[in-house]
Amino acid sequence: MQYQIVIAGFGGQGVVFLVKVLAICAGNRNIAFLGTENHGMSQRGGSVSCDIKIGDFTNPVIDKNQADLMVALEQNEGLRNLPFLKLDGTLVTNAKDKDKYPKLPFKGFAKIDAFKKAENGEFPIQGLNVYMLGFALINDETFPFSVQEVKDAITQMNAKVAEQNIIILDQAMKDAQEIK
Amino acid sequence: MKQTLMGNDAIAWGLIHANVDMVSGYPGTPSSEILTEVQKIRNRLNLDVYAEWGTNEKVGFEVAYAGAIAGKRTCATMKQVGLNVASDPLMSASYIGNLGGFLLIAADDPGFHSSQTEQDSRVFAKFARIPVLDPATPQDAYDLTKYGVELSEEFQIPVMLRPVMRVCHAREIIEMDAETNFLPNKGEFQRNVPRWGAVPRKDRFPQGKEQLKRMDTIAQYNWDNLLKPEFDKCKGSKTLIIAGGTGYGFALETLRDLNLEADVVKVLMPYPLPTELMREKFKAYDKVLVVEEPYPCIEEQIAAPNVYGKNTNSIHKIDEMSKEELLKAFQTIGLYEGENIYATPPSLDFEVEPRPPALCPGCPHRDVYYAITKVFKKKKAIYPSDIGCYTLALAQGAIDSILCMGASISMASGFSISDPDKTVVATIGDGTFFHSGIPPLLNAIYQDHKFILVILDNSTTAMTGRQTTAAREKKSIDIKKIVEGMGVDCMEHQYSYEMQDNVDFFRKVKDVHKTATGPTVVVVREFCILDRERAPEFVPGIFAKVDAELCVACDQCTTIYKCPPMSYNYDGVIEIDPFLCAGCGGCLDVVCPTDAFVQDEDYLKRGN
Numbered sequence: 001m002q003y004q005i006v007i008a009g010f011g012g013q014g015v016v017f018l019v020k021v022l023a024i025c026a027g028n029r030n031i032a033f034l035g036t037e038n039h040g041m042s043q044r045g046g047s048v049s050c051d052i053k054i055g056d057f058t059n060p061v062i063d064k065n066q067a068d069l070m071v072a073l074e075q076n077e078g079l080r081n082l083p084f085l086k087l088d089g090t091l092v093t094n095a096k097d098k099d100k101y102p103k104l105p106f107k108g109f110a111k112i113d114a115f116k117k118a119e120n121g122e123f124p125i126q127g128l129n130v131y132m133l134g135f136a137l138i139n140d141e142t143f144p145f146s147v148q149e150v151k152d153a154i155t156q157m158n159a160k161v162a163e164q165n166i167i168i169l170d171q172a173m174k175d176a177q178e179i180k
Numbered sequence: 181m182k183q184t185l186m187g188n189d190a191i192a193w194g195l196i197h198a199n200v201d202m203v204s205g206y207p208g209t210p211s212s213e214i215l216t217e218v219q220k221i222r223n224r225l226n227l228d229v230y231a232e233w234g235t236n237e238k239v240g241f242e243v244a245y246a247g248a249i250a251g252k253r254t255c256a257t258m259k260q261v262g263l264n265v266a267s268d269p270l271m272s273a274s275y276i277g278n279l280g281g282f283l284l285i286a287a288d289d290p291g292f293h294s295s296q297t298e299q300d301s302r303v304f305a306k307f308a309r310i311p312v313l314d315p316a317t318p319q320d321a322y323d324l325t326k327y328g329v330e331l332s333e334e335f336q337i338p339v340m341l342r343p344v345m346r347v348c349h350a351r352e353i354i355e356m357d358a359e360t361n362f363l364p365n366k367g368e369f370q371r372n373v374p375r376w377g378a379v380p381r382k383d384r385f386p387q388g389k390e391q392l393k394r395m396d397t398i399a400q401y402n403w404d405n406l407l408k409p410e411f412d413k414c415k416g417s418k419t420l421i422i423a424g425g426t427g428y429g430f431a432l433e434t435l436r437d438l439n440l441e442a443d444v445v446k447v448l449m450p451y452p453l454p455t456e457l458m459r460e461k462f463k464a465y466d467k468v469l470v471v472e473e474p475y476p477c478i479e480e481q482i483a484a485p486n487v488y489g490k491n492t493n494s495i496h497k498i499d500e501m502s503k504e505e506l507l508k509a510f511q512t513i514g515l516y517e518g519e520n521i522y523a524t525p526p527s528l529d530f531e532v533e534p535r536p537p538a539l540c541p542g543c544p545h546r547d548v549y550y551a552i553t554k555v556f557k558k559k560k561a562i563y564p565s566d567i568g569c570y571t572l573a574l575a576q577g578a579i580d581s582i583l584c585m586g587a588s589i590s591m592a593s594g595f596s597i598s599d600p601d602k603t604v605v606a607t608i609g610d611g612t613f614f615h616s617g618i619p620p621l622l623n624a625i626y627q628d629h630k631f632i633l634v635i636l637d638n639s640t641t642a643m644t645g646r647q648t649t650a651a652r653e654k655k656s657i658d659i660k661k662i663v664e665g666m667g668v669d670c671m672e673h674q675y676s677y678e679m680q681d682n683v684d685f686f687r688k689v690k691d692v693h694k695t696a697t698g699p700t701v702v703v704v705r706e707f708c709i710l711d712r713e714r715a716p717e718f719v720p721g722i723f724a725k726v727d728a729e730l731c732v733a734c735d736q737c738t739t740i741y742k743c744p745p746m747s748y749n750y751d752g753v754i755e756i757d758p759f760l761c762a763g764c765g766g767c768l769d770v771v772c773p774t775d776a777f778v779q780d781e782d783y784l785k786r787g788n
Binding site for chain 1: 182184186209210212213293316317346349350351352353426428429430432433501502503504521522523524525527528529530532533534535536537538539540541569572645744750758759760
């Protein structure tokens with residue numbers, strides 16, 4: 001298997017957390033992977049994009065026109081990173097309903113106004129990263145890991161908050177099914 | 181044993197598995213997690229390991245290096261610009277050497293992600309005449325850490341490990357030792373004045389000759405153990421790629437993506453190289469392409485008529501490695517004639533507003549800089565500053581110059597002499613003040629340089645991940661006392677979320693400065709909003725919202741105050757993003773000329 005995923009967002013949104021979860025998923029199945037993370041300067045609210053390449057790879061960076069999936073935790077950060085996504089890849093993005101979102105040529109595309117849902121109290125904003133991962137699980141038909149594998153990885157990541165994270169993941173998947 | 185690790189964590193494990201029991205250094209992205217991870221492993225396994233931050237890289241280097249002279253296996257960690265600070269001891273250490281293994285880790289940052297320069301530490305190793313190891317992946321980083329410590333002990337000379345950011349912050353499954361049988365060397369200093377006393381010239385000259393001989397020996401060692409096995413694997417293609425560090429992984433993937441054939445030789449030790457043995461091998465190839473980053477370190481050593489690289493303009497010379505740049509290099513040397521598969525389709529080239537890093541919502545630095553620019557008007561002031569989170573106050577127009585750690589103070593001296601009509605207001609953080617701010621302040625005091633120095637004391641090295649500072653660890657160390665000990669007063673101010681307090685304080689500073697004959701030194705006691713230990717006692721939990729009727733879209737808050745939750749909405753009125761507001765209350769007073777920021781009483785009730 002070879003599957004390249006870009007996670008785009010800004011500092012404080014928990015982008016690195018998602019890379020770690022996907023890394024654990026791959027590790028649990030003993031599939032090789034290489035990921036690269038943003039630390040330091042970029043934490044201060046600036047753009048953050050992390051890559052994870054699952055399968056047989058020798059460098060951790062995803063080049064332009066190569067990613068199979070991009071999960072964007074904020075719409076502009078998604079748009080900024082579009083060049084990395086293959087045309088037959090899938091874009092899953094958090095995007096405001098009231099903004100006009102451009103028409104994009106990707107094979108797979110799904111968007112949701114996750115900020116509004118958090119504002120309405122449907123899930124806590126700290127769980128936005130997990131919410132968008134759940135949304136991606138339903139909308140990316142070629143996602144390399146099962147729901148159970150993702151839940152196991154979330155539990156391994158941090159058992160203390162796993163229960164709440166899994167509730168958010170389930171909620172996101174339910175919301176995604178309803179939109180679909 | 182298999183374990184999923186980030187590169188820096190892998191290096192930390194490598195150190196423990198190499199029986200290194202003294203680690204010192206100074207934080208700096210992308211190197212910082214190495215020492216912190218050693219501390220975590222030490223605590224978890226209850227090992228007797230010294231792993232502490234030095235006050236700067238030079239201090240960190242020297243502490244660890246002395247340990248290796250005394251026979252222990254030791255390590256100093258830093259980022260590439262930190263090595264500039266530690267370069268003085270390095271140059272001498274490479275003559276004198278060590279008894280126990282001494283690994284110097286200098287993490288490079290090709291692409292300037294978190295650094296002011298893109299300098300190549302491998303070139304520094306070559307300059308100092310010490311061997312350098314260049315890992316391509318976290319696995320390499322683990323293996324080469326152990327290898328480097330052994331190599332250092334065998335040849336009694338410092339060895340450098342040079343991981344780049346894409347190794348430090350890469351994550352993969354590592355195969356590492358299953359058992360940790362930690363058996364550090366015993367430290368026992370042996371007097372040997374001719375060796376350990378670096379004075380000219382009698383004993384230095386023979387050490388210099390030994391140094392040259394040693395590099396020849398290690399170059400041969402490099403061939404026998406690392407390079408020859410790589411050349412033996414070659415299949416006789418027309419093109420040879422000499423790949424250093426991450427260049428190896430990028431080259432393999434690009435060749436595969438483009439269905440190209442070439443022999444690839446991985447260079448794990450880019451200096452010293454057995455140059456003649458390598459050139460002999462090049463004769464079998466039409467072309468040899470060197471892939472390395474960021475400087476042409478390998479290329480310059482092995483230059484030959486059929487060797488291509490940065491110096492022949494065949495591959496990019498600046499910025500980090502990418503497969504697109506490699507594809508272009510393959511086109512340039514005639515290996516590839518197809519299309520650019522890494523190009524952005526034109527339909528996807530969106531103009532998106534940049535989102536640069538900013539001071540966190542609720543960060544006291546923002547308010548202090550706001551007050552400084554309010555009291556010391558831009559037209560009549562010069563604002564030299566320094567390296568740390570507060571550098572981000574550039575966005576507030578509150579900083580005029582940044583050079584390197586500690587330079588704010590010495591440059592304030594220079595500006596005060598060269599442009600005496602302006603008020604020079606320098607800013608420096610507590611960590612940077614301890615790192616290299618004390619000598620320039622002493623200089624300014626004894627020479628009566630008239631400027632204002634504001635020391636922003638948040639009691640942590642915030643930018644690199646909130647490592648502890650000297651004063652945080654030991655309460656008896658106090659900036660105010662240090663300044664007073666140098667013979668001048670130190671004005672003290674506790675940061676207040678009520679902006680008027682901060683403005684009033686700087687008005688007082690201005691008055692004192694008027695009649696001063698030397699530097700006016702100020703310490704502002706702050707906190708870091710991300711500091712879970714200290715922040716809660718300071719943050720008032722006063723959340724803000726905008727009274728849309730009062731906002732006149734004057735841009736004051738978006739240009740001078742610059743708090744991330746504030747932005748214009750569709751109606752052209754400022755809005756506060758409730759998810760980002762930290763509840764510091766800093767904007768309620770003074771910041772808005774029409775007082776449009778008001779307390780959001782319902783904030784907590786809305787379930788935030």
